[in-house]
Amino acid sequence: MNSLTGTFQVFNSVIKKYQIHLIAWAAFIFWESVIIGLIYGQFGNFSNYAIHYALNISIFYVHAHVLMLSLKDPKQAFWKLPVFMFLETIVFVGFIYGVDTLLFKYTHVFSKEMGEPLTRALTVLWRCLFFMFFGTGYYFLISFLDTKAEKERIERQRFRILLEKEKTEKELVQSRNAFLKAQINPHLLFNTLEFVYQKFKHHSPKDAEAMLYLADIMRYAAAANDTGEYINLGEEITQCENLIHLHELTNPCMNLELAYAPDTTELSFIPLVLITVLENMIKHGDLYGSAGHSSLDIFIDDKNLIIASKNKILPTPPSYGLSSGLDNIKNRLAFAYGNDYSLQHFIDEDNYFELTIKVRIEAIKQNQISSEISSMVSN
Numbered sequence: 001m002n003s004l005t006g007t008f009q010v011f012n013s014v015i016k017k018y019q020i021h022l023i024a025w026a027a028f029i030f031w032e033s034v035i036i037g038l039i040y041g042q043f044g045n046f047s048n049y050a051i052h053y054a055l056n057i058s059i060f061y062v063h064a065h066v067l068m069l070s071l072k073d074p075k076q077a078f079w080k081l082p083v084f085m086f087l088e089t090i091v092f093v094g095f096i097y098g099v100d101t102l103l104f105k106y107t108h109v110f111s112k113e114m115g116e117p118l119t120r121a122l123t124v125l126w127r128c129l130f131f132m133f134f135g136t137g138y139y140f141l142i143s144f145l146d147t148k149a150e151k152e153r154i155e156r157q158r159f160r161i162l163l164e165k166e167k168t169e170k171e172l173v174q175s176r177n178a179f180l181k182a183q184i185n186p187h188l189l190f191n192t193l194e195f196v197y198q199k200f201k202h203h204s205p206k207d208a209e210a211m212l213y214l215a216d217i218m219r220y221a222a223a224a225n226d227t228g229e230y231i232n233l234g235e236e237i238t239q240c241e242n243l244i245h246l247h248e249l250t251n252p253c254m255n256l257e258l259a260y261a262p263d264t265t266e267l268s269f270i271p272l273v274l275i276t277v278l279e280n281m282i283k284h285g286d287l288y289g290s291a292g293h294s295s296l297d298i299f300i301d302d303k304n305l306i307i308a309s310k311n312k313i314l315p316t317p318p319s320y321g322l323s324s325g326l327d328n329i330k331n332r333l334a335f336a337y338g339n340d341y342s343l344q345h346f347i348d349e350d351n352y353f354e355l356t357i358k359v360r361i362e363a364i365k366q367n368q369i370s371s372e373i374s375s376m377v378s379n
Helices: 002-017 019-040 046-071 077-106 117-200 205-224 233-250 274-284 322-337 361-378
Strands: 256-260 294-301 304-312 341-347 352-360
Touching: 002 019, 019 046, 046 077, 046 117, 077 117, 205 233, 233 256, 233 274, 233 294, 256 274, 274 294, 274 304, 274 322, 274 352, 304 361, 322 341, 322 352, 322 361, 352 361
Parallel strands: 256 294
Antiparallel strands: 294 304, 304 352, 341 352
16 A cells, blocks of 8 residues: 555656646647548557657657757767767667568558558658757757756855845944944953052952952953964963952952963963863852862873863852853864864762863964964064
8 A cells, every 4th residue: 555655656746747748748649640630531549649659759858868968068069969860860760660660560550551661761750850850949948948047046146145245244344343342341441440449459458459350351351352363371371360369359268279380381372261161160160168179280291281170060050151161162172273172071970070171282383383474474
């Protein structure tokens, strides 16, 4: 039952796909057979019509395909086209002549005697050229429709590109405006913090110190986007220390150790990775009181720069922030270092979150050299 259903569906799809061809051929066969039958006062049998119209229709489509092969390369069409058409004509005339001879000799398809061989050959040649002529028209019609469809596709693609270009230009204008605003706002904020610091440093030294740390961190974050793709890792380590000091002002019991190897400070690295890792630790980690030891370590092991963090997770951690922060780090590392980095994280049985980032030193140095060359060329 399923096979019959599948066969019917295939047959139905073929009918829908070629319904225009089927309707056109049915109309042509009906019209021609009726006209010829009325003129000669005699109609052929069904087998005669079926066999010869099947052969004639095949000439129509084969000739269109021959034209396509001949005209595919315009430089060779001048000799391919006449040769292919001559061979095509000889093959079809000979084939149909032979089929007619066999049908007349061994079947009752023909209801009357066949004519002289020359007359029969000329009749077959006429029918062959007749359907080849219409096959030529069909080929040029299909070529015209294909060319028209391709032009429409190209025009739609061009229109889509223009729309995307217009959209991109609008977004660029908006980005430029946002960038100009972003340049103004940080400077205004820094000046305001500096003013507040000068006012508070004699009356509330701790508050003033907190504002100084905050201003320094924010100035670094703003400058990191303007100074290029890479910074010395030591600069970001300094800002991590500022961030820890800032939180220690409000809670001296914070249990977080930042350790780094001296040979890491001069490495040229993408900014805001370390500080994002540290920010996630502070936001999601239990770093105070009797909580276990938390650490952020930066060192070189074998051929890799390693950034490793470990902290206990809060009993009720925030439901936002960690995933987006890690995704941001992954995307930026992948963009800068391709396959030369790895990022792994897990939560152990003691509810400690551990993160390890490894970046090949060779890739870091190659990017540093490329950045220096680009900077020299731009200057």
